[in-house]
Amino acid sequence: MLRVTFFLAGLLAVLNIYLTEQTIVQAVSVLCILISLGVATIWPEPLPPPPPSDLWSEAPETKEREMKQCSNCGKAVDQKWSMCPYCSKKV
Numbered sequence: 032m033l034r035v036t037f038f039l040a041g042l043l044a045v046l047n048i049y050l051t052e053q054t055i056v057q058a059v060s061v062l063c064i065l066i067s068l069g070v071a072t073i074w075p076e077p078l079p080p081p082p083p084s085d086l087w088s089e090a091p092e093t094k095e096r097e098m099k100q101c102s103n104c105g106k107a108v109d110q111k112w113s114m115c116p117y118c119s120k121k122v
């Protein structure tokens with residue numbers, strides 16, 4: 032909405048140039064065009080559109096932990112463990 036306002040100000044300045052005969056008014060209008068159109072193109076929208084509701088649906092429900100297999104009993108053991116909790120042997 033703010034960008035539209037600046038854009039309209041630029042259009043009004045263009046009209047001013049056409050309707051006036053004085054050089055200083057034309058110069059001010061050119062300045063107004065440059066500033067307003069520049070702001071209209073650069074200014075970010077104040078409220079970005081909300082993210083889609085299914086943004087997080089693709090994320091896995093539970094994070095898979097790094098697992099390795101015990102060399103003694105073959106069961107899955109957490110990656111950072113050095114001892115197997117099932118057979119108490121070194122992994």
Ligand SMILES: [Zn+2]
Nearest residue numbers: 101104115118
């Ligand atoms: Zn084991």
